[in-house]
Amino acid sequence: MDASARVLVADDEEDIRLLVTLAVRRAGCSVVAAVADGAQALAAARVELPDLVVLDVSMPEATGLQVCAALRAEPGTAGCRVLLLSAGASPDDIARGLAAGADAYLAKPFTVAGLVAQVRLLTARDAA
Amino acid sequence: MTALLARPPAAVPGPPATRGRAAPAALAVLALAGVVLLLTGPSLPLAVLGAAAVLASAGELARRLHRLVTAAEELEAQRRDLVTRGRSTAEDLEVATRMMRARAQTMTSVIDAVTEQSIIGTDRDGLVRVWNPGAERMLGLPRADVVRTRTITDFHAPEELDTEAGADDGEDVAPAARFAALVRTAREHGSDVRDWTYLTADGRRLTVSVAITPRTDDEGEQAGWNFVGTDMTEARETERLKDQFVSLISHELRTPLASILGYLELVMDDEEQPLTDEQAQYLGIVERNAQRLLRLVGDLLFTAQVDTGRLTLTPEDVDLAAIVRAAEDTARVTAAARGVAVTVDLPPEGLLARGDALRLGQACDNLVSNAVKFTPSGGQVTLRLRRAWRDADGTLAHADAPGRSPVALLSVSDTGIGIPTGEQGKLFTSFFRASTARRNAVPGVGLGLTITKAITTAHGGTLDVESAEGRGTTFTLALPLLP
Numbered sequence: 001m002d003a004s005a006r007v008l009v010a011d012d013e014e015d016i017r018l019l020v021t022l023a024v025r026r027a028g029c030s031v032v033a034a035v036a037d038g039a040q041a042l043a044a045a046r047v048e049l050p051d052l053v054v055l056d057v058s059m060p061e062a063t064g065l066q067v068c069a070a071l072r073a074e075p076g077t078a079g080c081r082v083l084l085l086s087a088g089a090s091p092d093d094i095a096r097g098l099a100a101g102a103d104a105y106l107a108k109p110f111t112v113a114g115l116v117a118q119v120r121l122l123t124a125r126d127a128a
Numbered sequence: 129m130t131a132l133l134a135r136p137p138a139a140v141p142g143p144p145a146t147r148g149r150a151a152p153a154a155l156a157v158l159a160l161a162g163v164v165l166l167l168t169g170p171s172l173p174l175a176v177l178g179a180a181a182v183l184a185s186a187g188e189l190a191r192r193l194h195r196l197v198t199a200a201e202e203l204e205a206q207r208r209d210l211v212t213r214g215r216s217t218a219e220d221l222e223v224a225t226r227m228m229r230a231r232a233q234t235m236t237s238v239i240d241a242v243t244e245q246s247i248i249g250t251d252r253d254g255l256v257r258v259w260n261p262g263a264e265r266m267l268g269l270p271r272a273d274v275v276r277t278r279t280i281t282d283f284h285a286p287e288e289l290d291t292e293a294g295a296d297d298g299e300d301v302a303p304a305a306r307f308a309a310l311v312r313t314a315r316e317h318g319s320d321v322r323d324w325t326y327l328t329a330d331g332r333r334l335t336v337s338v339a340i341t342p343r344t345d346d347e348g349e350q351a352g353w354n355f356v357g358t359d360m361t362e363a364r365e366t367e368r369l370k371d372q373f374v375s376l377i378s379h380e381l382r383t384p385l386a387s388i389l390g391y392l393e394l395v396m397d398d399e400e401q402p403l404t405d406e407q408a409q410y411l412g413i414v415e416r417n418a419q420r421l422l423r424l425v426g427d428l429l430f431t432a433q434v435d436t437g438r439l440t441l442t443p444e445d446v447d448l449a450a451i452v453r454a455a456e457d458t459a460r461v462t463a464a465a466r467g468v469a470v471t472v473d474l475p476p477e478g479l480l481a482r483g484d485a486l487r488l489g490q491a492c493d494n495l496v497s498n499a500v501k502f503t504p505s506g507g508q509v510t511l512r513l514r515r516a517w518r519d520a521d522g523t524l525a526h527a528d529a530p531g532r533s534p535v536a537l538l539s540v541s542d543t544g545i546g547i548p549t550g551e552q553g554k555l556f557t558s559f560f561r562a563s564t565a566r567r568n569a570v571p572g573v574g575l576g577l578t579i580t581k582a583i584t585t586a587h588g589g590t591l592d593v594e595s596a597e598g599r600g601t602t603f604t605l606a607l608p609l610l611p
Contacts, residue, residue: 013383013387015387015391016383016386016387016390019386019387019390019391019394022394023390058379087378087379087382087383087386088379089382089426089429090429090433090438091440091442092438092440108382108383108385108386109382109385109386109387109388109389109390109422110386110390111389111390111393112390112393112394112397113393113397
């Protein structure tokens with residue numbers, strides 16, 4: 001785990017945003033921004049250049065899949081780790097998420113312990 | 129006599145009794161001629177010889193005459209038979225013609241009576257020959273405007289036919305190629321049923337389930353094609369809205385459930401601020417019910433996937449014994465709390481099958497949790513897994529033999545409340561709940577067995593039930609094994 005890993009959180013549901021923020025902190029990381037739509041997520045990522053972006057798939061302005069693809073297309077953000085969260089849990093949903101360039105995919109409802117473990121894994125990889 | 133012999137045998141007149149008198153008369157004439165010759169002859173010996181010869185000739189002639197008369201009688205009998213038969217054949221032909229006309233009239237009236245389905249018949253090239261009132265109503269054109277002037281492809285969305293013909297976007301496709309694409313599957317397999325888009329005279333697009341079959345003439349040669357269509361526009365739209373609704377609802381339910389379960393986890397696992405026993409108990413109830421709601425959402429989504437044909441499997445080698453053990457593990461706590469004993473009988477070496485481990489586990493869990501749920505305290509649930517064989521006709525056998533294929537048999541038996549015989553056929557229908565379940569207030573919505581059956585079917589297996597009300601139930605899941 002990298003204690004200094006910086007994480008951007010994007011989810012249009014305020015309760016989930018807070019829950020993810022708490023889980024990220026439990027994982028020993030810092031939350032550089034917690035935003036409510038895809039456009040804000042992309043803007044914040046360009047500014048903050050986080051180590052990990054936790055993205056909800058279904059968001060206004062731009063979906064998590066679109067944000068993920070945009071991050072991968074830009075040299076400054078192409079190296080960010082991306083964890084997608086979604087209420088869609090079918091194999092097709094997961095395949096679409098991974099095809100958009102995500103490093104991992106968690107279906108809602110997730111367990112906090114599971115989310116903490118994923119954040120640790122992705123930020124540890126990032127540190128390596 | 130000459131006249132009698134010259135007459136065609138078939139035209140011999142009169143009844144046989146009259147003709148029978150002709151032979152003695154001829155004999156008398158011949159005898160008289162012989163006597164005259166005898167009396168006028170030159171000498172007695174010659175006269176005697178001549179008379180004998182004449183008599184012999186007369187006898188021969190009489191015999192020949194008799195034979196001819198007999199032949200004539202036979203021919204007359206044949207003629208009468210032929211006349212009778214000819215009359216009968218003509219009558220038969222007339223009856224057959226009348227029946228054919230009646231049958232054709234019946235067919236026409238049946239086809240004309242169909243007003244909710246389009247029945248369109250074409251020749252081999254797609255030129256319309258039959259256009260029933262259902263087609264008139266569905267496509268908005270009278271029969272007179274279509275028959276022998278329009279082809280079936282005129283009423284199909286061209287882009288669908290072009291795609292079916294394998295054309296690239298914008299590529300010009302000949303009408304004959306479009307028609308060939310339309311009937312290709314029916315030509316290869318004898319029939320084809322699927323949705324096509326029909327274009328109506330007023331420009332509407334209809335989703336129509338069309339059954340295409342070849343039509344043959346009276347000699348069995350292909351004469352054309354039949355297209356029987358049912359307008360599914362509203363039904364398909366309803367299915368689409370239902371699908372959309374289920375997806376929306378499941379998304380809207382999953383998101384708040386994520387919050388409920390996530391924050392519960394934070395509170396219940398907070399080591400710095402441990403809960404009192406009472407708080408832990410109450411929050412445990414909240415969590416259990418949130419999980420129940422989550423399972424219901426998952427079941428609804430899964431059922432919607434099955435209904436729309438979107439159930440996909442991820443096949444791998446699966447040890448079914450491990451799956452049964454895991455199901456027993458999952459049910460153990462609930463079974464113990466209810467006072468139900470669970471026993472397992474598994475082959476020690478396991479049993480490998482090809483399947484989706486997650487889905488097979490779900491199917492097994494459903495059967496085991498149902499068995500526990502429907503068994504009163506003190507009852508028994510038995511899980512048994514063994515290898516068996518299936519005959520070509522589907523009969524199960526316990527030994528291998530030529531023509532048999534191996535299957536895995538997983539049976540889940542309970543000593544529970546049972547299912548009334550009359551309701552067993554509906555068990556696998558979505559949302560169906562047996563009257564015994566309702567009477568005993570056993571919780572559930574009636575999706576578990578629907579899902580289990582769908583998973584089994586998707587694996588090429590079968591799911592059977594035997595039950596006696598008040599005595600118990602056995603579900604048997606048979607999955608094909610690799611030979």
